[in-house]
Amino acid sequence: MRVKTEHLIPPPSDRTGAVLFQIGSFSPITYAHLRLFEAAKDKLRQAGFHVCGGYLSPANDAYKKSSLVPATHRLSMCRLALRELEHIAIDEWEARADRFVPSYEVASRLHTALSAWRRHIQLFLVCGSDLLLSMGNPNSWPRQSVLKLVSFCRFIVKSRNGQKPDISDDVPLVQEVMWIDAWVGDHSSTLVRHHLKRGQSITFMTPKPVIDYIHQHRLYR
Numbered sequence: 001m002r003v004k005t006e007h008l009i010p011p012p013s014d015r016t017g018a019v020l021f022q023i024g025s026f027s028p029i030t031y032a033h034l035r036l037f038e039a040a041k042d043k044l045r046q047a048g049f050h051v052c053g054g055y056l057s058p059a060n061d062a063y064k065k066s067s068l069v070p071a072t073h074r075l076s077m078c079r080l081a082l083r084e085l086e087h088i089a090i091d092e093w094e095a096r097a098d099r100f101v102p103s104y105e106v107a108s109r110l111h112t113a114l115s116a117w118r119r120h121i122q123l124f125l126v127c128g129s130d131l132l133l134s135m136g137n138p139n140s141w142p143r144q145s146v147l148k149l150v151s152f153c154r155f156i157v158k159s160r161n162g163q164k165p166d167i168s169d170d171v172p173l174v175q176e177v178m179w180i181d182a183w184v185g186d187h188s189s190t191l192v193r194h195h196l197k198r199g200q201s202i203t204f205m206t207p208k209p210v211i212d213y214i215h216q217h218r219l220y221r
């Protein structure tokens, strides 16, 4: 499967282009995931980058988190949500693979495609501080996985639930992080699933077409 580049805005010849990507379960995608992209774009523009756009790569079913609904549903919901965002595409390769895909492979694949697309492109993983912190746990993130990931991208991170890890203590392999200051909100997929289980409304937690899709397919009951 080819990496799409048609949705990206090419950088002018004298500027470094920033391309963002998000990994995660997206079970389901929420407004926080969408806000995360917007907040990261603002931060990178302030830092002088030309923001080309980005990708969202939902995890493979083989990630085996109990909260995952099948990838076909998660991809469909991401597709519906991304209608609200310009220049961000879904990279379906990870979700459609026949195995668990370590995140460095997602980054490596994007890195290779983007290097062929234009010169002077910097790839950024956009994430919350919970994901960053998890990379300090060698039981879920083998050392080599983190080292390889770091070799393909930089990190742009939003503090979550008031936590702001000390990189040198908590995730020394990552070394350097750009912090997002802008508001993202505290939505989470867990909260959406809890509301659905209790029969409560999830309006304004995720875009309306995603809500309709969830009800139509009777997900997260």
Ligand SMILES: Nc1ncnc2c1ncn2[C@@H]1O[C@H](COP(=O)(O)OP(=O)(O)OP(=O)(O)O)[C@@H](O)[C@H]1O
Pocket: 022, 023, 024, 025, 026, 027, 030, 032, 033, 036, 067, 126, 127, 128, 129, 130, 131, 158, 159, 160, 184, 185, 186, 187, 188, 189, 190, 191
């Ligand atoms: N409210 C938020 N603030 C900052 N980052 C967030 C927020 N919600 C999600 N993220 C980030 O989005 C990425 C993908 O997250 P994921 O799909 O696991 O969503 P989640 O809401 O954390 O899911 P779950 O509640 O099922 O664990 C991760 O980097 C995560 O930290």
Ligand SMILES: NC(=O)c1ccc[n+]([C@@H]2O[C@H](COP(=O)(O)O)[C@@H](O)[C@H]2O)c1
Pocket: 023, 024, 025, 026, 058, 059, 060, 063, 065, 101, 102, 103, 104, 131, 140, 141, 142, 145
């Ligand atoms: N070794 C690795 O590359 C590795 C380990 C654990 C989680 N992950 C990824 O991190 C993300 C975590 O998502 P959740 O926060 O929804 O669990 C997923 O995309 C998952 O594939 C990657």
